[in-house]
Amino acid sequence: MGADRQKPGDAEPPASALPPPAPEVATDIPAPTVARLATYLHVLRSFSQRGILVASSGELATAAGVNPAILRKDLSYVAANGVRGVGYDVGRLTARISMTLHTDSIHTVALAGAGQLGRALLAHTGFGRGFRVAAMFDADPALAGTSFEVGGPRIAPLTEIASVCAEVEPAVEIGVVATADEDARSAFDAFVGAGIRQVLNVTPVALTTEADVVVRQVDLALELQVLAFQASRGTTQAPRNDLKISSRSDVGAPREVKAADGRRGNAMGEETVTA
Numbered sequence: 001m002g003a004d005r006q007k008p009g010d011a012e013p014p015a016s017a018l019p020p021p022a023p024e025v026a027t028d029i030p031a032p033t034v035a036r037l038a039t040y041l042h043v044l045r046s047f048s049q050r051g052i053l054v055a056s057s058g059e060l061a062t063a064a065g066v067n068p069a070i071l072r073k074d075l076s077y078v079a080a081n082g083v084r085g086v087g088y089d090v091g092r093l094t095a096r097i098s099m100t101l102h103t104d105s106i107h108t109v110a111l112a113g114a115g116q117l118g119r120a121l122l123a124h125t126g127f128g129r130g131f132r133v134a135a136m137f138d139a140d141p142a143l144a145g146t147s148f149e150v151g152g153p154r155i156a157p158l159t160e161i162a163s164v165c166a167e168v169e170p171a172v173e174i175g176v177v178a179t180a181d182e183d184a185r186s187a188f189d190a191f192v193g194a195g196i197r198q199v200l201n202v203t204p205v206a207l208t209t210e211a212d213v214v215v216r217q218v219d220l221a222l223e224l225q226v227l228a229f230q231a232s233r234g235t236t237q238a239p240r241n242d243l244k245i246s247s248r249s250d251v252g253a254p255r256e257v258k259a260a261d262g263r264r265g266n267a268m269g270e271e272t273v274t275a
Ligand SMILES: NC(=O)c1ccc[n+]([C@@H]2O[C@H](COP(=O)([O-])OP(=O)(O)OC[C@H]3O[C@@H](n4cnc5c(N)ncnc54)[C@H](O)[C@@H]3O)[C@@H](O)[C@H]2O)c1
Pocket: 112, 113, 114, 115, 116, 117, 118, 137, 138, 139, 140, 158, 178, 179, 180, 181, 183, 186, 187, 202, 203, 204, 218, 219, 220, 221
């Protein structure tokens, strides 16, 4: 029984003495906003490392490569209020975005493919932002039982995914497919079969399923192609970051997203302009 439990007869504190209610944080946030919030978090952390305590929306927007109106709209989803003429408290805003994106807690990741890219992902600081690679899988028998880090996960073949995942606490939330192209499908199927419902696919292979699984695909070659296309169009406009055209979410039909300026795109990365 807690010592601070209210005893019968205790008077309710006056409303004015109660702490203000926690600001509402939206739970239904558009995917492009989620992607940009992750970018703002990165920017805020670099500000904090440089000793910057307060930042204006203009400064944050410039560092994140978006326009300030979009930044302010995105931040309204996390109920973050800046002070007019002053800006946002960097620490408080970091905490609010972290809470919204759930990066204030550790998420468990399983990685399939311990090759060049898989190792780079493991070493990437991104995995220090609230993610822990707790299971690693590779088909190479020479890697079986080995580990890349002291205390890190031991590499196992995907045939052992059920028993490996059963021992991981907390349960694996996200699977990363970084195998050779021709093995991406089987790795994905193994993840889905093991009950993993969020998958990051870094191979160029399209991975879809009837199951209720969210797949995000990241492909650097595709990014380069998009930039090359922009260059060949001879566009003089700065690239826009307010529509995410790099990532694909392959769950069900492409979901349409609408940019603040009325342009529409979908989560498959296709963008249409409705002038
Ligand atoms: N997203 C990007 O921008 C990007 C960049 C480079 C490469 N890639 C892609 O990433 C993938 C990996 O590239 P890489 O350079 O690391 O290749 P790699 O050959 O170095 O590594 C692939 C690893 O997958 C393992 N593997 C093969 N079959 C497997 C299976 N069934 N289960 C588990 N592991 C298996 C191999 O043993 C190997 O260790 C490729 O699909 C490549 O096209 C993506």
